[in-house]
Amino acid sequence: MGYDLKMRIWRGNEAAGELQDYTVEVSEGEVVLDAIHRVQATQAGDLAVRWNCKAGKCGSCSAEINGRPRLLCMTRLSDFDETETITVTPMRTFPVIRDLVTDVSFNYEKAKELPSFAPPPRDADGKRRMAQVDVERGQEFRKCIECFLCQNTCHVVRDHEDNKPAFAGPRFFLRYAELDMHPLDTHDRRQLAQGAAGLGMCNITKCCTEVCPEGIKITDNAIIPMKERVADKKYDPLVWLGNKIGLRNKDYDGRSEG
Amino acid sequence: MSDRHPMTGNRMSADEAAGVHGFERHTHDVVVIGAGGAGLRAAIAAHEAGAKTAIVCKSLLGKAHTVMAEGGIAAAMGNRWPEDNWEVHFRDTMRGGKMLNNWRMAQLHAQEAPERVQELEDWGALFDRTEDGLISQRDFGGHRYARLAHVGDRTGLEMIRTLQQRAVALGIDVFMECTITELLKDGDKISGAFGYWRETGRFVTFEAPSVILATGGIGKSFKVTSNSWEYTGDGHALALRAGASLINMEFVQFHPTGMVWPPSVKGLLVTESVRGDGGILRNSEGKRFMFDYIPEFFKKETADTEEEADRWYDDKKNNRRPPELLPRDEVARAINSEIKAGRGSPHGGIFLDIASRRDPEYIRKRLPSMYHQFKELADVDITAEPMEIGPTCHYVMGGVEVDPDTEESSVTGLYAVGECSGGMHGSNRLGGNSLSDLLVFGRRAGEAAAAYASGLGEERPYVDPQVVLAAQDPALAAFEREGGTENPYTVQQDLQQTMNDLVGIIRKAEELSASLEEIEKFKQRADQVVVEGHRQFNPGWHLSIDLRNMLLVSECIAKAALAREESRGGHTRDDFPKPSEEWGAKNLVLRLNAAGTGVDLSEQPLPVMPDELKTFFEER
Numbered sequence: 001m002g003y004d005l006k007m008r009i010w011r012g013n014e015a016a017g018e019l020q021d022y023t024v025e026v027s028e029g030e031v032v033l034d035a036i037h038r039v040q041a042t043q044a045g046d047l048a049v050r051w052n053c054k055a056g057k058c059g060s061c062s063a064e065i066n067g068r069p070r071l072l073c074m075t076r077l078s079d080f081d082e083t084e085t086i087t088v089t090p091m092r093t094f095p096v097i098r099d100l101v102t103d104v105s106f107n108y109e110k111a112k113e114l115p116s117f118a119p120p121p122r123d124a125d126g127k128r129r130m131a132q133v134d135v136e137r138g139q140e141f142r143k144c145i146e147c148f149l150c151q152n153t154c155h156v157v158r159d160h161e162d163n164k165p166a167f168a169g170p171r172f173f174l175r176y177a178e179l180d181m182h183p184l185d186t187h188d189r190r191q192l193a194q195g196a197a198g199l200g201m202c203n204i205t206k207c208c209t210e211v212c213p214e215g216i217k218i219t220d221n222a223i224i225p226m227k228e229r230v231a232d233k234k235y236d237p238l239v240w241l242g243n244k245i246g247l248r249n250k251d252y253d254g255r256s257e258g
Numbered sequence: 259m260s261d262r263h264p265m266t267g268n269r270m271s272a273d274e275a276a277g278v279h280g281f282e283r284h285t286h287d288v289v290v291i292g293a294g295g296a297g298l299r300a301a302i303a304a305h306e307a308g309a310k311t312a313i314v315c316k317s318l319l320g321k322a323h324t325v326m327a328e329g330g331i332a333a334a335m336g337n338r339w340p341e342d343n344w345e346v347h348f349r350d351t352m353r354g355g356k357m358l359n360n361w362r363m364a365q366l367h368a369q370e371a372p373e374r375v376q377e378l379e380d381w382g383a384l385f386d387r388t389e390d391g392l393i394s395q396r397d398f399g400g401h402r403y404a405r406l407a408h409v410g411d412r413t414g415l416e417m418i419r420t421l422q423q424r425a426v427a428l429g430i431d432v433f434m435e436c437t438i439t440e441l442l443k444d445g446d447k448i449s450g451a452f453g454y455w456r457e458t459g460r461f462v463t464f465e466a467p468s469v470i471l472a473t474g475g476i477g478k479s480f481k482v483t484s485n486s487w488e489y490t491g492d493g494h495a496l497a498l499r500a501g502a503s504l505i506n507m508e509f510v511q512f513h514p515t516g517m518v519w520p521p522s523v524k525g526l527l528v529t530e531s532v533r534g535d536g537g538i539l540r541n542s543e544g545k546r547f548m549f550d551y552i553p554e555f556f557k558k559e560t561a562d563t564e565e566e567a568d569r570w571y572d573d574k575k576n577n578r579r580p581p582e583l584l585p586r587d588e589v590a591r592a593i594n595s596e597i598k599a600g601r602g603s604p605h606g607g608i609f610l611d612i613a614s615r616r617d618p619e620y621i622r623k624r625l626p627s628m629y630h631q632f633k634e635l636a637d638v639d640i641t642a643e644p645m646e647i648g649p650t651c652h653y654v655m656g657g658v659e660v661d662p663d664t665e666e667s668s669v670t671g672l673y674a675v676g677e678c679s680g681g682m683h684g685s686n687r688l689g690g691n692s693l694s695d696l697l698v699f700g701r702r703a704g705e706a707a708a709a710y711a712s713g714l715g716e717e718r719p720y721v722d723p724q725v726v727l728a729a730q731d732p733a734l735a736a737f738e739r740e741g742g743t744e745n746p747y748t749v750q751q752d753l754q755q756t757m758n759d760l761v762g763i764i765r766k767a768e769e770l771s772a773s774l775e776e777i778e779k780f781k782q783r784a785d786q787v788v789v790e791g792h793r794q795f796n797p798g799w800h801l802s803i804d805l806r807n808m809l810l811v812s813e814c815i816a817k818a819a820l821a822r823e824e825s826r827g828g829h830t831r832d833d834f835p836k837p838s839e840e841w842g843a844k845n846l847v848l849r850l851n852a853a854g855t856g857v858d859l860s861e862q863p864l865p866v867m868p869d870e871l872k873t874f875f876e877e878r
Contacts, residue, residue: 029636030522041747045747046792046796046797046799047797048795048796048797051487052488054486055326055527056635057415058320058321058326060318098457098794098795099795101795108434116424119382126376128376128379129391129392130387132386132391135384135385135386135387138384142384142409142419145325146321146419179382
């Protein structure tokens with residue numbers, strides 16, 4: 001059952017670092033995070049790694065395993081050959097703090113730029129009514145566990161530090177889409193998504209969708225529809241005509257920009 | 259960028275950059291420790307009441323243990339069953355806690371939960387809907403009506419994201435990955451909190467007349483637990499050291515359904531919604547055994563045939579609840595007995611079966627994260643085969659003793675909410691009552707803490723620089739100790755094993771006494787812990803500090819469990835298997851001893867419920 005796993009783990013800080021070799025005993029059914037915890041408990045007490053739930057629900061333990069962005073807690077050792085060396089490195093897009101821990105404050109700064117949900121007043125009985133089918137679009141996006149693997153993978157920022165100020169990234173395009181598709185939201189967020197969030201910089205290579213541990217179809221269900229909605233607003237002659245003669249796309253009825 | 263903290267980006271004023279003691283310093287009206295549901299809700303309330311508010315949390319924002327809550331938020335909104343109301347919810351809660359709950363907290367909770375849920379929707383939460391478009395409500399153990407507002411089986415994530423986004427939108431200061439190690443006091447009043455940045459290891463002081471503890475539970479003292487690393491009883495221990503009291507610490511909830519295989523996920527939660535949505539428990543002989551374990555206390559409201567139990571899901575008026583939906587303590591004990599009797603599953607659990615009872619489409623829709631969790635981590639398709647499950651340490655009913663209306667502890671300016679507070683759930687918490695607890699009492703504490711701070715005017719408690727300087731010593735001890743021999747991870751693992759073996763789901767006097775002796779030895783070992791490396795993001799060092807808290811709360815649990823000679827809710831004594839009327843009228847209270855090395859125990863009468871509430875429990 002058990003065997004000795006060979007691992008290479010990146011150790012270091014913002015100034016310098018290198019891959020270090022570890023051999024650690026692992027057993028059936030374990031995940032990469034188990035192996036890292038065992039290294040920590042027995043060989044390197046100061047090995048820095050973020051984790052919380054160890055169940056794929058909190059999105060803390062994001063890293064790159066053999067170069068692929070993954071959650072450490074949801075990557076099973078049985079996905080690898082027992083003789084294979086598993087290499088674990090920190091997410092590349094964010095500055096390293098120490099070992100596998102990166103400074104993800106970029107994401108928290110971007111979160112602050114998002115305008116919040118703006119609902120109309122409640123119904124007369126103090127409740128709100130929405131159809132299940134209408135909330136499901138947004139619910140898919142709200143499954144996001146904020147692991148930031150999509151942000152890490154997105155080539156707009158992965159190798160282009162200078163794009164960061166103008167680009168919110170896939171995680172926040174999800175949020176714009178969620179609000180835009182919210183059955184009760186009163187704001188039209190298309191302009192903001194295109195302008196401040198840099199939606200236009202995305203050229204839909206779908207890398208974000210590929211790495212999403214929640215299986216959210218970020219590109220197909222959020223980014224592309226948002227791009228279409230933006231395009232509708234900007235270029236669609238029918239929308240232009242509709243606006244002129246007082247007909248509007250119902251999705252935006254009663255919504256104000258912001 | 260010079261006015262912003264280099265790690266967090268939080269804005270700092272000139273005098274905040276360095277206090278007189280030389281440490282980074284921040285001044286607020288209200289400081290909330292913990293950013294789970296309770297902490298976020300408290301911070302939002304304090305901010306909205308006009309207080310300058312800070313949230314300080316050990317992890318990144320949005321990662322707190324609340325994300326693990328699956329089933330839902332219990333609130334008598336009456337969206338599915340118009341018969342439901344706060345009185346029924348109050349009654350269910352008190353009966354679930356075996357009448358040991360603080361009646362006033364249970365009352366406020368039942369009355370205010372519906373509005374707290376509705377409020378989440380105002381802030382952007384997207385709950386599942388009824389056919390009429392209202393917030394859907396699902397069945398759960400111990401609740402008479404379908405009452406849990408939910409989002410599939412990821413309700414906690416929805417709640418934390420909603421509150422997080424609200425807090426960010428309001429511009430509340432958030433100090434992430436910052437651990438508080440001591441509370442600061444001026445005489446008998448709170449004056450602030452002291453801690454360190456996990457990223458840099460540097461110390462930081464928060465000056466505030468109001469501190470709200472919202473640190474969650476203690477599960478990491480046990481080996482098999484559904485809790486995350488953060489659950490080291492920080493708030494419990496900080497409160498004790500600041501002079502506050504804890505109650506109900508003997509009551510630890512072992513959730514009946516945790517994963518048992520593979521070993522690396524042992525203890526991971528399997529939501530009660532599986533049973534609420536039709537799942538049943540079977541032993542290795544295929545028997546639906548819960549019918550053999552219906553206690554006298556719940557006989558009148560529990561179905562005694564499979565036929566009646568199955569009819570209940572659609573017709574609650576004419577049928578009684580399936581025994582699988584008894585409160586968690588009852589189900590966990592039953593499972594434990596079946597396993598001990600040799601009727602367990604191959605990996606030492608029992609079977610939880612929804613595959614043979616509901617169609618795959620329904621299961622995937624209602625329980626998406628359970629489907630995902632078993633598929634990814636155990637290679638089990640829950641739409642086609644049963645799950646193997648067993649009890650796991652899930653929740654501590656005990657916590658800081660607080661005023662029911664304001665959540666203030668016995669220390670002026672110190673408040674506690676959520677899992678780290680005590681009283682609300684009595685001896686056993688009903689599923690779904692935790693998320694509503696966080697919201698109801700989070701808001702109350704936030705408002706009370708803000709009101710107290712604003713009432714002080716200029717007369718604020720003073721932070722003594724000498725006290726602050728002294729606070730760094732215990733935190734740094736593990737670096738400076740010479741000749742220390744203990745590894746913090748090893749001491750933690752040994753403690754977890756001991757608590758699991760000796761203070762677990764079934765307890766007896768000899769084992770509890772033995773556990774207390776062991777805990778004394780662990781304290782000595784903890785004093786010999788050394789850590790390697792430096793102060794920058796060093797998990798070994800962090801653990802060496804958390805260990806101190808884990809030991810203190812473990813002692814509280816073991817001591818109270820030894821004293822309470824009866825079985826009630828989350829406390830089962832092999833040597834005292836029945837509840838006793840005498841014990842049912844009192845709480846056990848724990849305080850730090852004079853030497854500060856352990857805890858003292860005393861008894862205290864339970865607050866008496868007013869007569870008009872007692873009528874809810876009469877036969878109807």
